[in-house]
Amino acid sequence: MAVESVRSGADRRLRRARQVTLAALVAGVWASLALPGVGLAREPDQTRVALGAVALLAFTVAQTAVLYAAVTPWLASPWRRRFQAGLLAVAVLSVPLAGPVAAGAWPTWAWLGATLVGMAPLLLATPAALGASAVVVAVSAAVARWTGGSVLDHLVITGGIGAGIAAVNRMQVWFWDLLVEARQGQRAQARLAAAEERLRFARDVHDLLGHDLTVIALKAELAARLAPVDAGRAGREADEVRRLAGTALHRVRAAVHGYRTVDLTEQLAAVADVLRSCGVRCTVVPPSGALPAPAAGDLAAVLREAGTNVLRHSRAGWCRIEVTREDEMATMTVRNDGAVAGGPDGHSNGLRGLAERLAVAGGTLHTGRDGDEFVLRATVPVRP
Template identity: 70%
Template sequence: MTVDSADRRLRRARRVTLLSLATNVWTTVLLPVVGLAREPDPVRVALGAAALLGFAVAQIAVLHAAVTPWLPVPARRRRHVALAVAALLSVPLLGPVAAGSWPTWAWLGASLVGMAPLLFRPAVAAVAAAGVLAASAAVTGSTGGSMPRALLVTGVVGTGIAALAWVQVWFWDLLVEARQGQAAQARLAAAEERLRFARDVHDLLGHDLTVIALKAELAERLAPVDAARAAGEAAEARRLAGAALTRVRAAVHGYRAVDLAEQAAAVGEVLRSSGVRTTVVPPAGEVPAPVAADLAAVLREAGTNVLRHSRAGWCRIEITREDGAVTLTVRNDGVRDDDGPDRLSGGLRGLADRLAPAGGRVRADAADGVFSLVATVPVSQ
């Protein structure tokens, strides 16, 4: 499973989910520090701090894995094992810290209970939480602490953390599934288009190729006995082949024809999916195919620049036809202090060279935090 690295919204959602999980869980990891501060024995403080640090590092790795669905299974398992080892070592190292005065390990146990939904299925997570609760009771009983307080911290606080963690990861999984659904839908649309094109080509060529094959076979048989008729059949086969080639070229040209309004709508959807508020104003009428093809290239370049080179919050794409020319205007607020036409001069020169044979021109400017790209191509009246 992969997540498109260009999907900035999903990356931001992932970071927010990870931060939310960490904030939710780390509260119970920080509270054992109170026990370290109350412990008079420096050796126990050192051992407890080492155990707590190891547990925190392993916990960070597991939280990261929870929002990284493309992480390989072996790597995920290694992180889970590391957390289990850190948790086991924390019992003898952190359990005796501030014995009787602060439920040090009970808070760590609450963190483990809160992590259970991220590690196991619901039934197994419930069993694991019961085991952690039993361990908290055992540590508290052996160190002379308050049993009700320890069980309240580990059980009740841990359950609350577990519920919040499960909801957060559930929302994240929904986002990933939605993104995968969009990608699958795009692949399906492309596959359907290829199948449609294949069917059209088959329909165009199937009959003609069958007739051509029959004509060629007939010409081959007639050649020894009736050369004139064989030549006629061969000529007819050649004519059919030429007609079939013409139809195929016409069909391919139809597939390659550019609809500028559709191109603008598609670029608008891409920008919106990247978090840019986009307004698209399509042309009022038909745009000649050559002009549409030239301006579509400018539009794609402009859309790429908005995504790659700016921090745009909004973008406006407008196509107008007046005074014997079609004008494409792309404006966005993503310009930075050092932005300007020079930064994109290489791309602009390439677009200008493309439009030059048709008499078109391209200009760009940046003012008041807004970058504008304007391309104009004349059309015959």
């Protein structure tokens, strides 16, 4: 399976998870900001209503921007600081603008304070968040005394309800952070595996060529020294250098060919791991015995394309991959649910190319839908 296809499937799921997390956070904030709107409805002074509405609108925009930054790890730090500074400025201005709204009849600013307490864990470390929350609660009590409201009501709303909002917000962002860390771990693991494979190949090539090149260098030096005094022996040494160089070249080509040889069982395990990491339950039934290299190579190409299609063109919840061998034919069947309209069919470029490749080898490729399931079946001849 192509690395980019694997990444695109996992990244699409991560983007969807981010969108869901952001939507849940924003919906919670907007719902909590609906309660200060009750104070606007109860305020008889139209000037205070207008000022309070401006404060509420600015509060909503500033908090939405901060929530966006909280679930956008790639956002530049200057933008984060701007969003946070904007929220701080709006919070300060909201005290004189929204504090007097419905004074004594409804704790308007206490609800704004509760949302500030709820945002604190998303902006600051735990000790700083606790300190900032204490300051907001104190301001809420001061607003209650200033406007003639109930100090107890303000403390309960700003401190108690704010703590509940903070817990919900922090848990949602915590789950999002876990998803991001898991995706970063997958990428790091893939890079590490590739690096280890390159090192292993480098060690093998060094072991293969080290001795041969040392002998070739010594033989070539000996031939150069003998050329003026013993042309016949120098020629024999030069011929030996040529033979050693040819042998070394043959051994390197054999090593590279060995690396290019496809292990179908490993390919099945790798594709299954990728599908499972993307949330697809995958069942693999490998062949009962090893397949010859040509058949294994053809089926591996089919497997990579099938895995790519499961990630790109379906909403699969499960996938079953089965390889069977009967007489002189090997068959691979890939079946998954979640087939969607516009997905792959027998005329797509990837499948058409595979069909042509299998036809040259004497095999066949068939695809079709069975309800919401997509079925791909490939057969290849088994030749020693």
